[in-house]
Amino acid sequence: MAFAPVLIIAFYVYFRDKYEKEPVGILFKSLLIGALITIPVVLLEEFFKLFEDYFSGLFKISYTAFILAALVEELCKYLAFYLLIWRNRNFNEKFDGITYAVFISLGFASVENVLYVFEYGYSVGLLRAFTAVPAHALFGIVMGYHFGLAKFFPDERNSQLLKALLVPILLHGIYNFCLMANMEIFMILFIPFIIYLWITGFRRMKELSSRSIYRNDFH
Numbered sequence: 184m185a186f187a188p189v190l191i192i193a194f195y196v197y198f199r200d201k202y203e204k205e206p207v208g209i210l211f212k213s214l215l216i217g218a219l220i221t222i223p224v225v226l227l228e229e230f231f232k233l234f235e236d237y238f239s240g241l242f243k244i245s246y247t248a249f250i251l252a253a254l255v256e257e258l259c260k261y262l263a264f265y266l267l268i269w270r271n272r273n274f275n276e277k278f279d280g281i282t283y284a285v286f287i288s289l290g291f292a293s294v295e296n297v298l299y300v301f302e303y304g305y306s307v308g309l310l311r312a313f314t315a316v317p318a319h320a321l322f323g324i325v326m327g328y329h330f331g332l333a334k335f336f337p338d339e340r341n342s343q344l345l346k347a348l349l350v351p352i353l354l355h356g357i358y359n360f361c362l363m364a365n366m367e368i369f370m371i372l373f374i375p376f377i378i379y380l381w382i383t384g385f386r387r388m389k390e391l392s393s394r395s396i397y398r399n400d401f402h
Contacts, residue, residue, distance in 0.1 A: 244364055260351075268330075278392050291319065361373040
């Protein structure tokens with residue numbers, strides 16, 4: 184049950200790529216490298232924890248949410264995508280960016296969730312399976328969207344590559360902050376923020392799918 188959201192999201196994104204499916208082998212590698220980046224993420228997060236006590240109150244929460252968690256995790260996912268996918272010949276249309284980024288994100292989220300189960304118990308892992316795991320996928324959609332634009336719009340490459348890193352960090356940081364702050368106002372804002380993430384994710388997928396070079400009616 185805890186891995187059901189991972190499978191559902193993976194199959195959904197795979198079949199959402201209507202016009203040219205990605206090879207299963209490279210998708211599996213994307214999941215695997217996403218799982219493996221848990222190692223540098225844990226090491227980097229332990230390093231950044233050394234500086235937590237320099238902050239207090241909302242500043243400490245902001246540091247933890249945006250730097251210790253969001254920056255470290257999204258940067259590792261970003262580098263994994265760049266090293267594994269960016270020059271891969273199968274990355275041959277814009278929607279592929281979303282597919283591979285989501286699979287990398289799901290690989291990471293799966294292992295991260297297992298670690299939470301060992302530390303906090305199965306109930307926490309089950310809850311995160313239906314909250315944090317989809318959130319990682321949504322951050323992956325945003326990252327992959329900008330990677331896709333960067334790949335196929337050379338004039339925008341630098342700005343889109345920067346957005347592929349910074350926008351997921353920002354969204355991930357806001358997600359973390361709302362949960363960590365434990366304040367009513369942020370919990371109230373959290374619901375519309377999640378709705379925004381889902382709407383944006385579906386729109387990004389629809390946009391790039393409709394612009395596929397493999398569509399019969401594409402011009």
